[in-house]
Structure formats: structure tokens, C-alpha cells
Amino acid sequence: MGRHKLTNEATLSDLQLWCLSLSAMLIEYNNSRHDFITTHEPGSSQQRAERQGLDREWGIKTPEDLLKELKGLDRSKRADKRFEQHKQLYSSLSIMEQNLLNPDPQLKRPAERHEFVLDAYADELERVGTDAWHDGRAVWLCRMSVTAGLISLEQAWPLIIEIATRCHDRYHSWFEFGLSYAAGYQLWKPSGFHHKDVSQVIDDLNFLLYHKESPWTRIAWETGAQIVPA
Numbered sequence: 001m002g003r004h005k006l007t008n009e010a011t012l013s014d015l016q017l018w019c020l021s022l023s024a025m026l027i028e029y030n031n032s033r034h035d036f037i038t039t040h041e042p043g044s045s046q047q048r049a050e051r052q053g054l055d056r057e058w059g060i061k062t063p064e065d066l067l068k069e070l071k072g073l074d075r076s077k078r079a080d081k082r083f084e085q086h087k088q089l090y091s092s093l094s095i096m097e098q099n100l101l102n103p104d105p106q107l108k109r110p111a112e113r114h115e116f117v118l119d120a121y122a123d124e125l126e127r128v129g130t131d132a133w134h135d136g137r138a139v140w141l142c143r144m145s146v147t148a149g150l151i152s153l154e155q156a157w158p159l160i161i162e163i164a165t166r167c168h169d170r171y172h173s174w175f176e177f178g179l180s181y182a183a184g185y186q187l188w189k190p191s192g193f194h195h196k197d198v199s200q201v202i203d204d205l206n207f208l209l210y211h212k213e214s215p216w217t218r219i220a221w222e223t224g225a226q227i228v229p230a
Helices: 014-029 047-058 063-073 082-091 095-101 110-125 131-147 153-170 174-188 195-210 221-226
Strands: none
Touching: 014 131, 014 153, 014 174, 014 195, 014 221, 047 063, 047 131, 063 131, 063 153, 110 174, 131 153, 131 174, 153 221, 174 195
């Protein structure tokens, strides 16, 4: 797929770009643009498509529907503790008992796939779990809603700032945020363990973390400290 480097043709501030970059994994996945608040360039024929997508995939038809969905994605009061609990469980087991819990390497059953992800990311995600999966999609929904004409730019920015504020308070780096998102994709999305889908997500994550023109390498995580809550 084509990679969209950060050119900032819309001349957004670094802080605005930082906020939008919380949805960068979805921008890459959907082959969109990083440097516009809309999911595609202004003037593109995406309004109808995005409106249909919001309705079909999220049941969002009105601004009120959007606010309800954003509230549902807010994990600040119900953070994902599965990795922490998994690590505590493993620490209480003997090596033999741990080996008995090891998943089938072919990951044929959902329970074994779940166990594999928890084991793989237990150390890195013990504190934040998969909450970035929800936060990234929340910013994406705001951008889709602007593109669809459901809300205005003036309405979108306070919503995005609210999400961005909790993200900067919760995560310590783009790496932690990105890994949390990728793990969430694997645990929450029904197709999350299909090889093609996982490969794309990992490719997207590697691009965002390491390519010199990606938004995550151009805009430092610490930029989020400038946020003044709306």
C-alpha cells in the first residue's frame, strides 16, 4: 500500500498534528492523509462514502450518535487490566505449569490466540493494556464525522483535544501507544489473527515508528504536553 508522508499542506500546528496522529494507524490502514483533519483531502468525493461508513460500521447517523460512541470508547475509567492480571497469574506458576499454558503455535483456537497476545506483550502493556485501540479509533471517528459533514471543524477540535489529553496523560511514547493499538487490534477485531491483516498492522506500525517522514518521527510524543484542555 502507499505510504502517506507528513507534508502538512494544511499548515496545522505541531500540536494539532500530534492530536491527529493518534489516529495514524487508521490513516495508514485506510490509505488516507495524516495532515488534514478530514480523512481525505478537502474537495474529494468522500463525504457520502464516509457518511455511509459511519452508519454501516458504527450506527452513527447524527452528532448525538457520535458523542454516544465516543463515550463508549473512553477507557479512562475502565482501563484494560488483562495484561496486568496475566502477568500476575504467570508469576505465581511454576515453569512446568507455564509450559502447560503455552498456546498452540498455529493459533487455531480463539482462546489460544488470546493467550498468545497476552503473553507476548505482558511486560510492555501491563500498565496500559489495549486502550490505544479505543483511543485511536475515537480520533478517527471525529475525523470521519468532519469528512461526512456530520460535525464542523469547530465542533471536532474540542472532541479531539479531550481524547488527546487523556492519551498524553496515559501513554509515555509513540512506541507504547502504537504497541497498545496493535495488540488491541489483535484481541478485539474478529479478523485480527488473519495473517494478511496482522502483517499490514505490523507494517504500518514499523513505518510510523521508524520512517523519517512519518508523523510519529516528525512530531515528538512530548509535543502533547502543550495541550490545554478545551
